[in-house]
Amino acid sequence: MPITPWQAGQRITAGRMNLITPVWSSWTPDWETGTGVGTPSLGNAAVDCEYCQTGDLVVARFEITFGSSTSFGGGGTTDNWRFGLPVTAAATVNAIGHFGLDTSATTRVYARARLATTSLFELDISTGRVDGAGVTNNGLVDALSPETWGSGDGIRGTLQYRAA
DSSP, X not given: OOOOOOOTTOOOOHHHHHHHSOOOEEOXXXXXXSXXXXXXXXXXXXXXXXXXXXXXXXXXXXXXXXXXXXXXXXXXXXXXXXXXXXXXXXXXXXXXXXXXXXXXXXXXXXXXXXXXXXXXXXXXXXXXXXXXXXXXXXXXXXXXXXXXXXXXXEEEEEEEEEBO
């Protein structure tokens, strides 16, 4: 819920204080690909995403654990994943958050979230694996990058950006 700014002459009341207090709301992000081909689907994934907005600042928590009926899409390493934002952004920027990509019980890769459009973000793999081993595929996250995804794998992170 967007928060309305103070206006000159307004009095402090309980109702007005409630209007300026951010309220967290759940959202299920759209999941697309850069080309629109081989679109993935959440299936029975556990989705725990929420956001709040204060003025034009949006803060979001993103957590998805893939399930046995999750489809990762068929685009391979050339069709990068994109996730929908809870609120449209003011502009595209290259850094709006940080994510952990858990591609197995022991493998975690870090990524930087960046806006592909004002309504979609993508994840740019920014490091090697935490165990020091190399990453199978670098670049943007997709069905095969950083590694082949499976049930129990997950994406977790936070976002901060300016709303339109």
